[in-house]
Amino acid sequence: MLRHIALIILLTLAALAAGVAMVPGEREQWTMLVRDGRNQQALKALEARYRAGKRETDAVFHLYKLYMSFADIDAATRIVEQFVADHPKDPGAVALLAKHYDDIENKPAEARALERLFALAPSQQTARDLLAYYRLEGAFDREENLLRKLLASQMITANDAERLGLILAAHGDLYGARDALIRFDEIANPERSVGRIALFDVLVQIGEKDEALTKAASWIGYWRKVSIHRASGTEAPAIRLIRMMMAVDEEAARRLICAVQRGAAAASAEASAHDGSCEIAIPDGEPEADAAASAVTSIEPRDEFGRRRRR
Numbered sequence: 001m002l003r004h005i006a007l008i009i010l011l012t013l014a015a016l017a018a019g020v021a022m023v024p025g026e027r028e029q030w031t032m033l034v035r036d037g038r039n040q041q042a043l044k045a046l047e048a049r050y051r052a053g054k055r056e057t058d059a060v061f062h063l064y065k066l067y068m069s070f071a072d073i074d075a076a077t078r079i080v081e082q083f084v085a086d087h088p089k090d091p092g093a094v095a096l097l098a099k100h101y102d103d104i105e106n107k108p109a110e111a112r113a114l115e116r117l118f119a120l121a122p123s124q125q126t127a128r129d130l131l132a133y134y135r136l137e138g139a140f141d142r143e144e145n146l147l148r149k150l151l152a153s154q155m156i157t158a159n160d161a162e163r164l165g166l167i168l169a170a171h172g173d174l175y176g177a178r179d180a181l182i183r184f185d186e187i188a189n190p191e192r193s194v195g196r197i198a199l200f201d202v203l204v205q206i207g208e209k210d211e212a213l214t215k216a217a218s219w220i221g222y223w224r225k226v227s228i229h230r231a232s233g234t235e236a237p238a239i240r241l242i243r244m245m246m247a248v249d250e251e252a253a254r255r256l257i258c259a260v261q262r263g264a265a266a267a268s269a270e271a272s273a274h275d276g277s278c279e280i281a282i283p284d285g286e287p288e289a290d291a292a293a294s295a296v297t298s299i300e301p302r303d304e305f306g307r308r309r310r311r
Helices: 002-022 026-035 039-051 057-069 073-086 091-103 107-120 124-137 140-152 158-171 174-187 194-205 209-227 232-248 250-265 269-273 287-297
Strands: none
Touching: 039 057, 057 073, 057 091, 073 091, 091 107, 107 124, 124 140, 140 158, 140 174, 158 174, 158 194, 174 194, 194 209, 194 232, 209 232, 209 250, 232 250
């Protein structure tokens, strides 16, 4: 008899324990409410947890989403800003803040959040968003600063390296322009000419004439090869660069350009009968090239302090 009573008591206690274990906790309660679409009740439950200091990441995120779904922008902004204040070094939190400002079209605040995000976790996407904002707002000093950081971290794209080089050259920072344009030359499509012509000009100005001529000769070889399959007008960059080279050092330019021509003719039947001489014909009627050439002839090499160097 006592055994039966003990067994019944044991089973009752086990049933009570199982019942208690099956009662949903606070987390399960709001999760089920969100899952069932009972948003008002889920909002009240999450607000109560938030006020009680229970601010788990997923709970705060769902509370933020509920505020946004009810168009309570002020409350949503307060929640996400406090979340970032609680997790200042979490890139995910800062990215959420930037997206929130983008959603509510607060562009200055979004830019500040993106700057913070870039400092925590640099990425090309964040950089692109920031550069687009800087250019739209005319914040060219901030754009230049970011482009310098991208160049230093080897994250810069060809377009941005070219733009940075042109900006720095215009500001008189020739050594900075050289670094940016050399990076552009390394990663850009070989057909692109504007940044490379600017690099030639910069190298001449800082006194690196031999490197400028050597690079120019390699570019001309490719540009002329490409021009065979294109309209004659596309050869203008090569013609312009030849004029610039001749203006800097005609003898060295002829030697390098002739070497390029001999290399191009090596596969032809005439290569075996080549006498070692070549002719460099520069068509007339290229006013832009003339202007470029005359501009280069007036350039004096300068040192890193901007002082003229003797040839």
